[in-house]
Amino acid sequence: MARQSGDERRKSGGDNEGRIRARNERKILEVSVRLFSTKGFDGTTISEIAEGSGLPKANVYYYFQTKAAIYERLIAKVFDDWDAALRHIRPERDPREALGDYVREKLESSRRNAAQSRFFAGELLRGGKFLTRGQRQHMREVTREACEAVEHWISEGRFPAVDPRHFFIMIWATTQFYADFAPVVAATLEVSRLRKADFDDAAEQILKAINF
Amino acid sequence: MARQSGDERRKSGGDNEGRIRARNERKILEVSVRLFSTKGFDGTTISEIAEGSGLPKANVYYYFQTKAAIYERLIAKVFDDWDAALRHIRPERDPREALGDYVREKLESSRRNAAQSRFFAGELLRGGKFLTRGQRQHMREVTREACEAVEHWISEGRFPAVDPRHFFIMIWATTQFYADFAPVVAATLEVSRLRKADFDDAAEQILKAINF
DNA sequence: GACAATCCTGACGATTTCGTCAAGTTTTAT
DNA sequence: ATAAAACTTGACGAAATCGTCAGGATTGTC
Numbered sequence: 001m002a003r004q005s006g007d008e009r010r011k012s013g014g015d016n017e018g019r020i021r022a023r024n025e026r027k028i029l030e031v032s033v034r035l036f037s038t039k040g041f042d043g044t045t046i047s048e049i050a051e052g053s054g055l056p057k058a059n060v061y062y063y064f065q066t067k068a069a070i071y072e073r074l075i076a077k078v079f080d081d082w083d084a085a086l087r088h089i090r091p092e093r094d095p096r097e098a099l100g101d102y103v104r105e106k107l108e109s110s111r112r113n114a115a116q117s118r119f120f121a122g123e124l125l126r127g128g129k130f131l132t133r134g135q136r137q138h139m140r141e142v143t144r145e146a147c148e149a150v151e152h153w154i155s156e157g158r159f160p161a162v163d164p165r166h167f168f169i170m171i172w173a174t175t176q177f178y179a180d181f182a183p184v185v186a187a188t189l190e191v192s193r194l195r196k197a198d199f200d201d202a203a204e205q206i207l208k209a210i211n212f
Numbered sequence: 213m214a215r216q217s218g219d220e221r222r223k224s225g226g227d228n229e230g231r232i233r234a235r236n237e238r239k240i241l242e243v244s245v246r247l248f249s250t251k252g253f254d255g256t257t258i259s260e261i262a263e264g265s266g267l268p269k270a271n272v273y274y275y276f277q278t279k280a281a282i283y284e285r286l287i288a289k290v291f292d293d294w295d296a297a298l299r300h301i302r303p304e305r306d307p308r309e310a311l312g313d314y315v316r317e318k319l320e321s322s323r324r325n326a327a328q329s330r331f332f333a334g335e336l337l338r339g340g341k342f343l344t345r346g347q348r349q350h351m352r353e354v355t356r357e358a359c360e361a362v363e364h365w366i367s368e369g370r371f372p373a374v375d376p377r378h379f380f381i382m383i384w385a386t387t388q389f390y391a392d393f394a395p396v397v398a399a400t401l402e403v404s405r406l407r408k409a410d411f412d413d414a415a416e417q418i419l420k421a422i423n424f
Numbered sequence: 425g426a427c428a429a430t431c432c433t434g435a436c437g438a439t440t441t442c443g444t445c446a447a448g449t450t451t452t453a454t
Numbered sequence: 455a456t457a458a459a460a461c462t463t464g465a466c467g468a469a470a471t472c473g474t475c476a477g478g479a480t481t482g483t484c
Contacts, residue, residue, distance in 0.1 A: 020431070020481085038338055043254035045471065056433050061473065063431095121393075122337055125330055126250055128395040140399050165400050166417040172396070173389030174382050181333075183340040184384070187352050188377050205378040209421055232451085232461070257441065268463050273443065275461095 025063050027053045029077075032070050037119040041071055068130075075130050078120040081109065083142045091152040095159045098149075099210065103175060104203050110179030111199045117179040143168065171210070178202050237275050239265045241289075244282050249331040253283055280342075287342050290332045293321065295354045303364040307371045310361075311422065315383060316415050322391035323411045329391040355380065383422070390414050 031052035035044040046067055050057040064070045088102040110117035123130055131139075143165075150164035178185055178199060186194055243264035247256040258279055262269040276282045300314040322329040335342055343351075355377075362376035390397055390411060398406055 018430085024431090040252040040254055040338070042252055046473085047471080057472095058433055058435095058474085059431080062433095066473075118337055122334065124393045124396055125334055125337065126252070131395070136395075136399060139396075140402065143400050144402075162420070163413070163417055166414060169389060169397055169400055169414075170386050170418065170421065173385040173393075176389075177381060177385035181336045181385075183336055183343070183348075184351075185381055187348060188355050188381055190352065190356075201375070202378060202381075205375055206382065208374070209382060230460085236461090258443085259441080269442095270444085270463055270465095271461080274463095278443075 021063065024053070024055065024059075028055070028060060028063060028070065029074060033074050033119050034115045036071065036074065037115040037122065040122060041067070072130060074116075074119060075123060076135075078116055079131075079135055079139075081116075082120065083139065085109065086142050086146050089146040089149045091149040095150075095153045099171075100207055103171060103206055103210075106171070106175040107178060107199050107203050107206075110175060111194075111196065114179050114182070117176065121176060121180045167210075171206070174202075174206050233275065236265070236267065236271075240267070240272060240275060240282065241286060245286050245331050246327045248283065248286065249327040249334065252334065253279070284342055286328075286331060287335060288347075290328055291343075291347055291351075293328075294332070295351065297321065298354050298358050301358040301361045303361040307362075307365045311383075312419055315387060315418055315422075318383070318387040319390060319411050319415050319418075322387060323406075323408065326391045326394070329388065333388060333392045379422075383418070386414075386418050 028049060032044070032049050035048055035052065044067075046060055047057055049070070050060045053060065064073075085102060085105050088098050088105065090098065128136070146168060147164040150159065150162075150167065153159035154161050154164075178194070182194055185198075186192065189198060191198065240261060244256070244261050247260055247264065256279075258272055259269055261282070262272045265272065276285075297314060297317050300310050300317065302310065340348070358380060359376040362371065362374075362379065365371035366373050366376075390406070394406055397410075398404065401410060403410065
């Protein structure tokens with residue numbers, strides 16, 4: 001029984017047990033997120049992933065049972081980042097500071113990991129079929145908490161009376177757009193490639209619009 | 213030479229010359245946009261398109277030379293709609309009215325043609341590889357005109373001094389988001405499916421935020 | 425240094441997919 | 455009615471893709 005699942009050991013301790021595995025899995029995931037984001041799930045072949053990782057195809061299958069397994073690992077990873085950022089929004093913080101941090105972190109992280117951001121956007125665009133029930137559930141809970149924080153601010157008169165749910169949607173939509181629809185943004189700003197300065201402008205404009 | 217390109221006659225007169233062709237092409241395009249939007253270019257097979265259209269596969273190839281040809285036709289179609297909406301923004305109009313019309317039309321059309329909207333979003337997400345040079349060029353021009361209209365309003369003191377380019381990006385981002393990322397929006401609003409009322413709320417909230 | 429666990433890999437089979445073709449049928453124009 | 459044009463279709467070939475497998479090479483451990 002030479003063949004052994006690439007999944008068993010995943011959450012085990014985590015120390016340096018399996019350095020080779022760690023290195024190769026990381027390489028595979030790095031290449032995959034880039035390919036998936038530009039060519040989609042079906043448009044990406046294991047051969048390409050193998051080639052990009054400098055491994056033979058069969059070796060990729062040694063680490064991941066199937067193409068879907070790679071995709072799922074990536075989803076889980078991105079998902080964690082997504083909801084971690086929301087933790088900036090807490091009722092006891094100052095609204096302006098909290099929202100400023102949140103918007104800036106969102107923009108910065110989607111700028112630095114554009115492929116990852118597009119990858120996740122693509123998944124949502126297709127209806128989020130790879131999201132587990134638990135992940136959806138979690139997403140709802142975290143969102144509700146954030147909305148409650150905003151409502152709290154409103155009730156104390158520290159924030160304009162907006163519908164927090166539409167409010168967050170607007171933030172997500174905007175921050176994502178800069179990273180995910182780069183061709184449109186670049187064309188609009190009449191530049192060939194988006195730079196950090198463009199993202200900084202974006203953050204400023206968004207916050208300006210938000211804070212009334 | 214029985215085989216004859218499906219493209220030659222396209223722009224000819226347009227009257228009822230070729231009723232069968234018109235009907236079948238329409239059916240194929242309808243099915244395709246739905247499939248492409250949920251499964252992507254590579255994830256969609258001609259067999260599925262044929263099945264969905266109630267035609268045998270070979271017949272689909274009679275009307276469209278290749279899968280890419282179908283995709284390109286759809287791109288062109290959606291592209292036209294996209295820039296047509298922008299024509300609401302003209303300097304001689306009242307800013308509030310013009311922007312109100314624009315936002316409402318964008319939201320309503322992406323609600324009614326959600327598949328089409330997602331299809332286009334998917335294309336942009338992947339870097340817009342199917343967009344022709346001419347289309348990109350046109351996009352830039354139309355956008356610039358719209359920005360000039362806003363600048364005109366600002367110079368006359370009829371509108372707050374925002375950067376019009378970021379301003380439009382914000383509008384696009386938000387209006388698209390409701391249609392394209394339905395799973396997130398539905399989860400946030402805690403409904404199972406988005407209804408017209410949700411889109412109306414969205415329009416109201418967006419316009420409220422925009423008009424300061 | 426021996427033994428097990430982990431890692432690597434070329435070759436292979438089954439299936440799917442694109443796109444073609446040649447021979448039919450139906451529609452249209454005269 | 456007849457001929458040409460437009461349309462339909464089952465069967466097919468070539469290529470690509472997923473995932474497997476059996477056995478060889480490395481690494482780690484006692």
